[in-house]
Amino acid sequence: MNFGQFGQQFVNGLSLGSIYALVAIGLAMIFGILRLINFAHGEVLMLGAFATYFYARSGLPFLVVAVLAVLTTVVIGLVMERVAYRPTRGAPDVALLLTSLGVSIALQNAAVLAFSAQPRKFPTPRLIEQQVDLGAGVQISGTNLVTVGVALALMAGLTLFVTRTQLGVSMRATAENVTAAQLMGINITTVIVAAFVIGSVMAGVAGILWGARVGRIEPLMGFIPVLKAFVATVIGGFGSIPGAVLGAYILGFGEIFLVAWLPDALTSYRDAFVFTALILVLLVRPQGILGSTEPEKI
Amino acid sequence: MLILEDVHVAYGAIRAVKGISLEVQDRELVALVGSNGAGKTTTLRAVSGLFRPRPGSIRYDGTDLTKLAPHEIVARGISQSPEGRQIFGSLTVRENLMLGAVRRKDRAKLGDDLDRIFDLFPVLKERIGQAGGTLSGGEQQMLAIGRALMARPRLLLLDEPSLGLAPLLVQRIFDVVARLKAEGVTILLVEQNARKALEVADRGYVLETGRIVLQGPAAELAANPEVERAYLGG
Ligand SMILES: Nc1ncnc2c1ncn2[C@@H]1O[C@H](COP(=O)(O)OP(=O)(O)OP(=O)(O)O)[C@@H](O)[C@H]1O
């Protein structure tokens, strides 16, 4: 691999890791507060991509389409919280897990019915499909550049939110100790709703970026990114948001460089390598890299 | 005025509180004492809305608290420094204190209130940017009380504020409790340290396995031979 190729793969890994990170943040945030593994998070991503697809037909500028699509995912996230998760709040972990699996499967099937299982071409704008020449033989796709930029901006925004605003600090407090948070006067419902809003924004954006990356969208497209994001959060330490982001980038880079270095015959096994890595991390550090919570919560 | 009437609370099959009736008048300091597992913490948690009494009534200034969520109870001026401190370990001392004030509407006064807390517990000022989890046990206890005070409560619930502290610190905490009372804060104080609690309190209730077995003016309770034998180590 020469320098140019390395640079290209590096940015590619950064870009893939960024998408995983956006998805993983939502998972970690909702888990941190509700102790719920929201498998339906992948369907929020999928619906974000489909919303983009349909809104783009209107001929509106892509940025407007993207904002509308993200607003749509926020509404979906809010409805999901209200209809499926609020009534089951406080139920045993297994019941929560089954609820989220149920929501995930229901949304997948509804999407197959509504949109058909046929993959569709994602309406990525021409502008960002172009290659950008960084010099020194490094060529980067515009999609990757946009992906990394958008993800970093969102993460910076999130960091400001959780450190500088009262709602953000309340969210961190609730994730650490729900009872104490209630005794402070924090309205837990507000915090949960905020977590779903933020998670849905991130998942909606991830859906658009994933659509642009892969080029096609279909009703089951949420499964792989949410699975990878789940692995990332476990590697990083479940419930820890910095951990989830770290895990996501480890996974993104690991995947890209494995494919680049492995002989062609083995590249189709890359997911096997991902899960081997997961098992190795968990053997050495059951609580994940940045995790401090008890591993039985996973 | 806080009035509990025939309050029952159970954890599944375990009946922790079996028909407690008590009241705390405005500006009064009432001590709730009793041995381990008597139901003191459960009672305070029920007042804060973490548990619903079944059956039983909890009223504060005419409002039925049993219908309110915990954050609505805080909004009515009732805050709690819980047993075991329950500090947010990953949040700074300042963040912990400011969370105590989430329900406050008069946000312009928060700076003055911070100063007041630092006046009561100067060490917290030195630790302002430090993560709550890195504080010593005693410092965490001061933070827990300071955090509850940031709500500017009209009724303050204190659950074992002196637990596990060195004698000097215990004295300091009780001094602060006495000072708060002098400032007009109504206090319901749960304590293992019955002697000290009854020293500062106006009235007291003695709880035993979920029931109130004795009540009266604090001085009378302290002089009661039964209380002396069971709780004051006499
Ligand atoms: N979460 C819980 N689940 C089951 N039982 C509980 C729970 N919390 C308390 N109990 C039981 O309820 C009873 C009263 O407990 P509580 O904590 O109110 O006592 P306490 O008077 O505060 O005791 P201590 O002085 O030790 O703090 C005890 O028998 C205790 O074992």
Ligand SMILES: [Mg+2]
């Ligand atoms: Mg107790």
